[in-house]
Amino acid sequence: MTTAVLFVQNTSVSSIASFNDKISNEIPKILDPWSFELKIYRTNAIVGKLLAGMNQQNTTQAKELISRVMYTLNLSYTPKQTISIVNNEVTIFNTDRSKGDELLDHGCSTGFYDPIDSIIQNKLNALWQPLQGLKGEGGNSYEVTLDEEDVFIIRTANCFLHGGFKGFLVEMTYEKGGEDGEEKIKSLIKKLNFPNGKLSFDKLGDGKENKFFGDLAFQYTQALQI
Amino acid sequence: MVQELSLVSTINKKEFNFVINSLIALTGQKPRSLTNENIIYSPIINLKYLQSKQAINNSVNLNQIEQHLVKIRRSWQMYSPGKKNPNVVVNEILSNDNQLFMKKVGAGDVKLGERDTTNDGENQYSFQISDIPAAGKRKVSSQTIYEVNIKQSATALRSYMMNLGYVEKQRFLIKGLKFLYNGVVNIEIFQVFAIDATDGKTVVQIIDGSENWFLKAYVNVAKITDISLINKASSDLALLQKNVGNLIKLKIPDRGLMDSRINDNL
Numbered sequence: 001m002t003t004a005v006l007f008v009q010n011t012s013v014s015s016i017a018s019f020n021d022k023i024s025n026e027i028p029k030i031l032d033p034w035s036f037e038l039k040i041y042r043t044n045a046i047v048g049k050l051l052a053g054m055n056q057q058n059t060t061q062a063k064e065l066i067s068r069v070m071y072t073l074n075l076s077y078t079p080k081q082t083i084s085i086v087n088n089e090v091t092i093f094n095t096d097r098s099k100g101d102e103l104l105d106h107g108c109s110t111g112f113y114d115p116i117d118s119i120i121q122n123k124l125n126a127l128w129q130p131l132q133g134l135k136g137e138g139g140n141s142y143e144v145t146l147d148e149e150d151v152f153i154i155r156t157a158n159c160f161l162h163g164g165f166k167g168f169l170v171e172m173t174y175e176k177g178g179e180d181g182e183e184k185i186k187s188l189i190k191k192l193n194f195p196n197g198k199l200s201f202d203k204l205g206d207g208k209e210n211k212f213f214g215d216l217a218f219q220y221t222q223a224l225q226i
Numbered sequence: 227m228v229q230e231l232s233l234v235s236t237i238n239k240k241e242f243n244f245v246i247n248s249l250i251a252l253t254g255q256k257p258r259s260l261t262n263e264n265i266i267y268s269p270i271i272n273l274k275y276l277q278s279k280q281a282i283n284n285s286v287n288l289n290q291i292e293q294h295l296v297k298i299r300r301s302w303q304m305y306s307p308g309k310k311n312p313n314v315v316v317n318e319i320l321s322n323d324n325q326l327f328m329k330k331v332g333a334g335d336v337k338l339g340e341r342d343t344t345n346d347g348e349n350q351y352s353f354q355i356s357d358i359p360a361a362g363k364r365k366v367s368s369q370t371i372y373e374v375n376i377k378q379s380a381t382a383l384r385s386y387m388m389n390l391g392y393v394e395k396q397r398f399l400i401k402g403l404k405f406l407y408n409g410v411v412n413i414e415i416f417q418v419f420a421i422d423a424t425d426g427k428t429v430v431q432i433i434d435g436s437e438n439w440f441l442k443a444y445v446n447v448a449k450i451t452d453i454s455l456i457n458k459a460s461s462d463l464a465l466l467q468k469n470v471g472n473l474i475k476l477k478i479p480d481r482g483l484m485d486s487r488i489n490d491n492l
Contacts, residue, residue, distance in 0.1 A: 046288065053276070053279075065391075070390070086389040089382070089386045089389045091376060092376070093375065094374070094375040095374060099375055100350065103351075106260065106262045108301055109375070110352075110354075110373050111228075113373055114227050116374050118372070123372055125291065126292060127269065
């Protein structure tokens with residue numbers, strides 16, 4: 001499976017409509033509406049102040065720490081998980097109770113879960129401060145088949161930062177595995193004449209677990225240039 | 227987020243069998259094994275410590291900010307081919323043979339000490355942070371616990387936690403038995419074993435030399451604002467307290483010992 005994320009800036013709220021029309025010409029299978037929320041946290045400013053108070057703000061370690069950024073991505077089509085990336089390390093947090101039976105059975109779970117964003121904001125706020133929240137709303141999703149065998153899932157959504165329109169985002173997934181996934185997505189973009197924007201095929205690196213969602217979340221952060 | 231209402235006790239080693247048999251009679255249940263591993267993560271940067279070292283003219287106000295320990299918990303299983311018979315469960319739990327500390331990781335069972343280096347299969351973890359128990363005069367202890375589930379390998383989790391700003395501080399195993407009373411009250415009877423994994427060798431050592439058992443009776447209430455649910459849970463615990471009163475002295479745990487906030491000591 002190969003994914004890519006395209007972010008189109010310098011456009012208007014209505015331009016997504018003409019883009020959706022373009023996709024409709026390919027007679028897609030219409031899938032469920034969707035939305036996403038990408039939250040960005042940075043190291044609490046207090047950490048920098050305290051290190052400065054001890055004249056330790058300029059060490060490599062301190063600089064790295066002070067500039068650290070954490071992302072959490074919630075995708076409505078996987079409602080019970082949150083993908084989190086810090087320093088290119090990815091973890092997926094689940095709030096799906098059915099997944100925790102083994103833990104519950106061994107006495108290591110309360111059986112009730114909280115979204116990780118709520119834990120960060122309530123209990124990790126000494127270290128992490130919310131910086132921005134980007135929302136993708138009113139999203140459409142399609143399954144498009146090209147050349148009779150190449151199946152793509154295309155999701156589009158308008159992006160808002162603190163309520164202000166920022167552009168629109170296109171998430172693309174090429175269902176089949178294999179080396180040529182990137183080429184297939186590029187040919188999709190060409191064939192459907194997607195508008196220009198920041199396109200990300202970035203990957204977190206080999207050997208990472210949670211690879212699919214990890215890479216996808218990383219592409220969101222790269223395409224949205226944040 | 228749940229509200230955990232609890233009472234605790236200790237059980238003398240000599241009374242263990244008697245207590246277990248009484249609980250079997252009281253609950254009408256066979257005991258089930260309780261086995262989990264707990265890793266306590268502590269913040270890499272202790273902000274209160276840094277604040278205490280600040281020059282007076284650069285005081286940063288941290289009144290509203292607290293750092294907490296994070297508890298990562300996962301299951302482990304004892305190496306025991308046939309364990310359906312409750313007597314086997316009890317005998318296993320009573321055994322002091324550290325070879326029983328075998329762990330299910332990924333595909334197969336491996337010895338505990340081999341886990342982190344040779345096997346990197348994915349595990350289910352719970353990620354928990356708790357508040358200090360509520361203050362004031364109460365009949366039971368009342369503590370808020372936040373939790374989320376993670377499925378990952380030990381190595382990937384450790385490096386994510388590092389980037390989150392946390393390092394491993396302590397590791398311990400819990401080995402014991404559990405019952406359910408009246409369908410709502412969890413009763414756990416366990417011993418705690420510290421895991422020391424220095425020098426590439428894992429040593430599992432009981433932390434209480436007297437080999438007494440801890441008992442914790444608790445109810446988790448999911449809606450922490452629902453007073454009637456909380457009152458119901460409280461009275462369920464009180465009922466247990468009354469029914470086992472001659473045998474087990476259930477008390478409120480020391481609130482200070484249940485505090486997971488970070489102070490300015492390094």
